[in-house]
Amino acid sequence: MKEIHPDVRAGLSMARELRHRVSEVRERTDGIFARRPSPSGLVIPEVDVIGRLRNLYLEPGTCAKFGNQELAAEIMAAIIESSQDVRRQYQIAMNNPELLPRPFVEVVQEWQNGSDLLSPNFSKAQQGIIDK
Structure with missing residues (x-):
């Protein structure tokens, strides 16, 4: 099986993060x-x-x-x-x-500039938790 390109992995992580953010907003407004x-x-x-x-x-x-x-x-x-x-x-x-999440642009730039080969981490900067 072929490796998933890092940009595709980042895109999938962004889509997952967006779903989580929408869900959080719904919960807050409910x-x-x-x-x-x-x-x-x-x-x-x-x-x-x-x-x-x-x-x-x-x-x-x-x-x-x-x-x-x-x-x-x-x-x-x-x-x-x-x-x-x-x-x-x-x-x-x-x-x-x-309650504001980190901007997507900031996270992706940080991920692309870093040596980390995992998917981008969209959690708050001070938490430092990788969302898998």
Whole structure:
């Protein structure tokens, strides 16, 4: 059987690393949601990072207290506030410098310039762990 060319091995490592990075981002975003109350505090929606309404809590007696338009306004105000909060949480989570991976270009250049014949190591520089 023929040897795999080092550049092909590097490309396969990059594809594997990209799949891992996408998976990590998905896991991080799946845990982001917000529950912000309405102005009266009687309505609390739960909104996820995609903007979907996952849950809606109405305090007992809320429907009797408000008319149709007032209740709709309470619900919409709470959903808007929750959506803004989840957007803030997303920006914080995605822009955390400690969670940013090493750039592909930096890793491949380091690998090509070095004497290491293994596939490129995409883990954080300070960890020094080779992903096999």
